[in-house]
Amino acid sequence: MAQIQERGSTHVYKVNKISKEEMESMVERCVYEHPPFCSAACPLKLDARAFLEAAAAGNFKKALQLYEKIAPFPLVLAMGCEAPCEQKCRIGEIGDAVQIRAVEEAVSRFGQVQKLGSIFRTRKKKSVVLFGSGLFALFLAGEIEKKAYPLTVFCEESDLESFLHTETGFLDEDAFRAELKRLKGKDIQFAFGCTIDRAFFEEKRAAFDVVCASPAVRKKVFPDAVSIPALMYCENEKLVSGPYAGVMDAAFGAKKAALTVDRLAQNLDPRNTRGQEGPVESALYTDLSEAMALTKTPVSSAGYTKEEAIEEASRCIQCRCEECLKSCAYLAHYKKHPGLFAKEIYNNTQIIMGDHQLNKPMNSCALCGQCTVVCPNGVDMARVCLDARRNMVSTDKMPLAPHEFALLDMLFSNDEAFLSRTQPGFESCKYVFFPGCQASAIAPETVKAAYLDLCERLDGGVALMLGCCGAIGDWAGRTELEAQTKEFLDRELSKLGDPIVIAGCPTCKKELQSHEGLRIIGIWDVLLKIGLPEGGHGLERPAALHDSCGARGDKSTQSAIRELAQKLDCTLVDTPYSGDRSPCCGYGGLSAYANREVAKELTDKCLERSDAPYISYCMACRDRFAREGRESKHILELIYGTDAGAPPDISEKRYNRLTLKKELRWELWQEETKEMKLDYDLRYTEEARRMMDERMILTDDVIAVMDEVRKTGACIFDEESGLYIACRRIGNATFWVKFSREGDESYLVHRAWSHRMQVVKREG
C-alpha cells in the first residue's frame, strides 16, 4: 500500500520566504479598507457611511457621537459646511447624491447632546492660550478643549454670546441657543472685553506654553508673519494661526492647528507624524446595481424633520467592496476580506516557532479562482493560499493530516486502480480517453459507456487511461508529488503513442495542459463534433447548469456544454454566478478534506442559486450536490442514459475504481485479475459504515486490522459491550476496530476509529 512520509518533527526551524512584494501587491490591490467616496472627500474625515447608517436606523445618539468626533460645534459646521462629500457620493452618479449635510444638520438638532464630564477630567500639564474670535478660533477652541489642554481665550467681545455670534450669523435662533449651551459646558477660561494689540499680546503670551490666534488677531499683531498652510503655524513668531475662507476651511484649519498645538506642547516638531490629512481619492469599488432610491428627500428651509432625515439617510447604499465576500462562502465563513486575509496567511508561513493558526484557513480555500473574476481588481486568493501551502510543505511545516487521505487516494488512482491500454487491435492510438479519477469513482458505468462509444465512433484508435491527473498533489502544495505524477503520466502516454487526450473532466483538462507538448480536448468537444449517441435525453424539468471551477476562463468548454445541453433538449434556468463567475462545489483545493464545514458552505452556496435540479460537467460537483440531496446529473449521464445513483462512500469510491478496471480489463482485453477475496466473512453494521465514511476509514483499513487479528490473535475483549477490539498501525495512523464474532469465520464490525499518535508501553 502506498505511503507518504509524515514530517519528522515539530522542531524544524527554517523558513522559505515567499515573495513579500508579491503578497503586498495582492494586499494593496484589495480596496476593501478604502474609505467610501463621501468620507474620502471630507477634509475632516467624517465616517459618513457609519454616520448615515446610524441615522437611517434612527439612532441619532450614535450618529451625533460620530459627527461630534469631527465637529466640536456640530450645528455650526452642519449649517455652514460646503459639503464636498456630496460631490463625490457614489449614487450621485446615477441619481441625486445623499444630502449628507442636511442629515448632519438634523442629527445635530435632534440628537441627544453628550454630557461631558469636563470638570472631573484630568487636564494636560501644558497650557494653551488663544487670542481672538470667529469661526477658526471657535473651532480651534473646541479642538484644544477636546484634547484636554487648559485653555484661556482672550477676546474683544463682552460676553460668551457675542463671542459665539462672531461669524456665525447663519445659525438660526434655536441652533444658536443649542451651541451656546454646548460652549458653556466646555472647560475653557474666557477673558472678555480685551483690547488685543501687540503689547497686550506679548504681555499675556508669556504665561502659556503654546500660543494661538485668530486670523484677524494675527494680521493685527504680526502683519508680516508667514504661515505654513499645512501646519497653520508661523514659525518665526511661534504662533499657531491660519487663514480661512469658509466654514469648512475654518474647521479643517482648526483641525490642523490643533494637531500643531499638540506637537508643540510635547516639544515635538509639528511637521512630523501628522498622518494623512485632508481629502483623498478613494479607489473603492461599489456595486450600484442594487441602488434603489435615486431621488433625494426634499429639504425645506427649516431643514429635515427627524423622519425626513431618516428617510434620506436610508438612501445611502453603504458603499463597500464586498464582491468576493458576497460570492465566496469560504471568505464569508472567515469574515475576512482578502487584503487582510492574505497578509495573515503570509505571516502564517513566516512563523518559525509557535502556532500556525492560519493553517486551517489557508487549507480551506477551494483554490477555485472565483474571487479573481468577481473582484474588480483581480485579487487572487487562490494564488495566496497555494503559495502558502507550497511554502509550508517546502519548509517541512505543513501537516500531512488534512491532505493525507486525498493524496493517498491519488496514489491509489495511479497505482492499484490505474489502467492504461490501447484500444484492442491498435498498437498505438490517435486518442486517449482520460475520464478522471472522480468519474471512475462515482460513475463507473458512465465512464464505460463513454469509452465504448468513443472507440466505436472515432477513427485512429482510442486508448484508455484510468488515473488521476495530479491536481490533488497540486492543490496540496506538494510540488514534488505533482511533478512525479506528471512524469509518470507522460511516460504512460508515450507508451500509447502520445495520443491526443480526450479529457472527461475540466479540472483534468486544466491540469494536463501544463504538460509540455500534450494536446488536450474535452469529451464535450468531441461529442459536439461527432454528434450525440443514440438514447441520450435531458431532464424532464428545467435544470440549472453549474459551471465547473476547472472551466473558469475556458469559454469554449462552457459553451460546448451549453450546446450539448440544448441538443439533449434540456431547459436551462438562469442562475446568478454562472460561467466564469461560478462558485466551487467544495471539492476544489481539497477544501472538503481540510475543512468540511467550509466545503459544505461552498456547496450550499452553489445550490442556493436555484431550486432546480443541477446539471454539471465535473463528477465531483455532481457528487457533492447529490450528497446534499439535490437531484444532480453529470452531463455524460444524460448523454449516455446512465445513472450513477446515490453518491458512494469513500470505500465504495475505491471499490468502484477497482471494479471498473477489472471489468474493462476482462471485457476488452481479456485480462484476468487475481481475485482478492477474503477467506472469511466480514460485515459492517450500518452505523459502522457511516462512521467509517465520516472518519475517513476505509474498508481496506478494517480488513488490514482483521487480517492481523486472525494471524496473531492479538485483541482484547470488552466485558461491558461484549465486543472484541483490535488495532493495527497502517502508515501514519493506528486503526481500531470493535467487532463481534458471528461464528468461527465471520465478523461483524460495530465501530472503528483511528489516531495518528503512536502509543507505546513505557517501562517503570
Next chain:
Amino acid sequence: MAEKNYYTIDPEGKLKCMKCGVPLIKGKAKFMYLDNGFPVELPVCPVCGFVYVPEELALGKVASVERALEDK
C-alpha cells in the same frame, strides 16, 4: 516527586487480553507524535504490553493534541 501523567484510565478489570488471557491493568504508556512525547496511564496487558486507546480518548483528547502539534 510524583510524575506527571497527561491522562489516566483504569480498566477496572473489565478488559481482557485475548492473546494472554489476563485482564488489562492500569499501566504506563506514552503517546508519541511528530517528535513529541506524552506520558499517560492506559489499560495495558501486563504480559504482552498491548496498549488500549479507547474511542473517546482517540477522538477527544488525542485528536485535539494532534491538531495542536500539527500546527506547530
